[in-house]
Structure formats: C-alpha cells, structure tokens
C-alpha cells in the first residue's frame with residue numbers, strides 16, 4: 001500500500017494517509033519525549049525496535065481474540081493500520097504502584113496492588129493529560145458509557161494476556177497505557193504497545209527496562225528495550 005501525504009506528526013510517530021481511506025501508515029521515529037513533549041531526544045534504532053515490538057504484541061493480542069488496528073508491517077519502522085476514529089483518552093492499567101499513582105497517593109514504588117487498577121486520562125499535552133472519570137467522558141462527550149465499559153473490559157483483557165507473557169520472561173509488567181478508537185462501529189486497540197508506553201522491570205533485580213530510563217536519566221534506553229524484546233521473543237533484525 002502506497003504511503004501518501006503526512007496527516008499528523010506526533011511526538012514519536014508520523015501518520016500518513018494511503019490510497020485507501022480505511023488505512024493509515026504509522027511511521028515509528030527515533031524521537032523519545034518526556035514532560036508532555038517539552039523534552040525530546042533521538043535514540044538510534046528506537047523506531048525500528050518499537051515498530052517490531054508493537055507488531056509482536058498486537059499479534060499476540062489478536063491471537064487472544066482482541067481486535068487491534070494491525071494490518072501488516074510495511075518496513076522496519078512502518079506499520080499499515082486500520083484508520084481509527086480515536087477517543088481522546090488514555091486507558092492505564094496498573095499492577096503495581098509507580099509513576100503518577102505512587103506520587104499521588106504517596107505509595108511505595110513497586111507496591112503490589114491487590115487487584116489491578118484501571119484509570120482514564122484525557123489525551124491533552126497542554127493540560128498535561130489530566131486524570132478523568134467515566135462521568136467526565138459522558139458530560140464532555142469524549143466517549144459513551146457503552147464504549148467506556150468496553151474499553152475497560154478490553155484493557156483488563158490485554159493485561160490478562162500480557163502479564164503472563166512478560167512474567168514468563170522474568171519481567172514484571174508494572175503498568176501500561178492503551179489508546180482505543182472506532183472502526184466501522186467496533187472498538188479497536190490502536191496506537192502502540194511498546195516500552196515507550198509501559199513500565200517493565202526485571203523480576204529479580206527490579207531494574208527498569210522502559211521509558212523511565214529516559215525520564216529518570218538512567219541511560220541505556222535502547223539496550224533495555226532490546227533486552228525486553230529478546231526475552232519475550234520479538235524478532236528484531238540486527
């Protein structure tokens with residue numbers, strides 16, 4: 001499928017139209033952002049790693065019966081996807097306390113949560129992605145109750161599929177962010193699942209192997225992403 005004009009340049013990906021209005025190309029760039037896009041750096045090979053990582057994970061989710069945007073890989077750093085009408089929302093699942101949850105409730109980082117938490121955030125960099133509730137979505141028209149119920153159910157299902165997958169590779173899936181959209185009336189998982197949008201720790205050492213290495217200036221970002229990819233079996237072209 002031919003890549004046509006650029007329709008959107010985000011912080012980490014560029015979106016292109018194709019000759020078919022139902023499909024888009026996602027180009028994964030090397031850009032890595034923090035602080036709502038105020039801090040951006042490039043990391044050699046990050047786009048390639050995240051594209052292949054995301055493709056691998058979305059295939060696993062498809063195999064488990066979760067509908068995703070996936071069509072097929074177009075190149076090392078490009079993916080053909082269904083064009084979704086995205087909800088302006090981020091769904092977050094947390095298995096352990098970290099990041100904004102640990103800060104907000106003064107919890108020990110790594111605290112195991114008795115049952116995983118589901119949170120909703122509004123996707124809006126200028127407002128710093130504020131946390132919202134289902135009631136906000138109904139009032140402001142960001143998503144209907146029926147769609148929210150489905151997004152929450154799918155988010156937990158993704159956790160049920162991915163937590164054991166990482167666990168088998170001696171990794172802890174601490175938390176992750178998902179974005180959903182509508183395709184011909186159906187809720188579909190869009191955007192990406194990669195170490196840019198989740199927290200993954202080594203089960204033994206508790207070393208951080210995700211974008212927190214960038215956020216917290218720990219170094220070794222790409223080595224960490226490659227380590228996770230290798231352990232879970234992502235076929236990375238060297």
Ligand code: ADP
Nearest residue numbers: 010011012013015069081082083084086190191
């Ligand atoms: P951001 O917009 O947060 O800077 P990215 O750089 O990842 O993020 O840009 C990708 C953009 O494409 C995001 O706004 C995301 O919501 C959107 N997107 C992801 N997948 C799809 C899809 N399948 N259809 C339409 N839009 C998508």
Ligand code: UDP
Nearest residue numbers: 092098099100101175176177196197198199
């Ligand atoms: N996350 C993301 N994009 C965002 C905000 C969060 O991918 O704009 C991911 C983040 O990587 C983590 C999870 O969502 O895996 C929960 O993030 P948190 O609310 O703790 O925010 P943070 O402390 O990362 O800002």
